[in-house]
Amino acid sequence: MITPDEIVSALLPMLRTWVAGEYGIAIGGSYAKGSGDSLSDVDIYLFANEVLPAARRDERVVAELGAEARPESWGADDPFVQGGTDFWYAGQRVECWLRSTRAVDRTLRACLGGEVRREYVVWTVMGFLSYAALADVHSMKVVDDPHGTLAGWKAAVATYPEALRQSILGRFMPEAAFWPENFHYRTAVQRADGIYTSAIVQQVLQALIQVVFALNRVYFPGEKRLARAMETLPVQPSGFARRVQELLASAAMDVAGLEKQRRELADLVAEMRGLVSAESS
CATH class of the missing domain: 1.20.120 (Four Helix Bundle (Hemerythrin (Met), subunit A))
Structure with missing residues (x-):
């Protein structure tokens, strides 16, 4: 079975075309935390301030991987804060979560200072807790960080605040x-x-x-x-x-x-x- 690292490595050229300007890419989710199993999907985090609209991302997935990839995108394009594009690759479910670098940076700074926010959204059972972003950054496995953004974040959350x-x-x-x-x-x-x-x-x-x-x-x-x-x-x-x-x-x-x-x-x-x-x- 193809590994998450191999999947992300193969997808990097396509993922880089989704962004403009500075960016960072990492493996997140259960595989990054060491708890992935045969039922787990592969979570890819893509951080940038400018990304392709959802429809364009779907088009790129089909062009690169074929219609059998069955891409599904979500999130608002303007203003962009976060979104996602989910698809299939080599028999494996891949979920690419795109997040605004500026928004993540603001959240990290606020949480490091002690701010706790809870947002009720449909995809979390008990609501999204703002400080979950620190856990994501702490556990994620950096893959492509040409500007050092992700390394800086990981250093900031290395010690529990x-x-x-x-x-x-x-x-x-x-x-x-x-x-x-x-x-x-x-x-x-x-x-x-x-x-x-x-x-x-x-x-x-x-x-x-x-x-x-x-x-x-x-x-x-x-x-x-x-x-x-x-x-x-x-x-x-x-x-x-x-x-x-x-x-x-x-x-x-x-x-x-x-x-x-x-x-x-x-x-x-x-x-x-x-x-x-x-x-x-």
């Missing part, structure tokens, strides 16, 4: 702690309102996940395959990944089952809050 850590802990620990003893959660349990309570559980657990990565000074790696990533973290409530998965999957939709779930969620929140407090003392 304390300002960002404090912002994440200060935002998401209170969010997680808001719900376990909340009146509306408890009455929803007594009504066996499983739709409402399941949303609460998901929200609390997602907040705790942000906390545990920040607590360990590890960049949040994104929503996929989180259990494996969390198991490696040295500072965490006992059996954290297992307990998260059990809380999401095991509740019976009756009063007794939902109350058991609520108590277990409260215990997990209390343990995490204790770890955060210990770190602060």
Whole structure:
């Protein structure tokens, strides 16, 4: 099977024709993080301020790779901030994510200073967290960086920023702690309102996940395959990944089952809050 490095090497001449001016190209996603498997696509990051419109990118893919590549592009052309062109190459799904160099640079600087933003977009289950850009840069494998832009970014995020850590802990620990003893959660349990309570559980657990990565000074790696990533973290409530998965999957939709779930969620929140407090003392 052709490797991601071989795929990107073969595609470089075409990808370079998509941009004008300074650019950088890297391998991202699961392969860059060392977690790629037979079901993974190949993620290519292309950073530039001027790129071909989506329709032109599709035309280039077909011209270079044939109609069987089946390109699909997305994103606004003007003003360009980010977009993508996905296609098939040598039997492998390739997703090329194009991002404005200026926009990424602004985001990195803001996050390094402690800014945390959350944008609700359809392609992320719990919303796009601005500081995910730091994780992308930290893990990406630079392929073509003629102007040194990507090298500079990687140097900037090499050490987990304390300002960002404090912002994440200060935002998401209170969010997680808001719900376990909340009146509306408890009455929803007594009504066996499983739709409402399941949303609460998901929200609390997602907040705790942000906390545990920040607590360990590890960049949040994104929503996929989180259990494996969390198991490696040295500072965490006992059996954290297992307990998260059990809380999401095991509740019976009756009063007794939902109350058991609520108590277990409260215990997990209390343990995490204790770890955060210990770190602060």
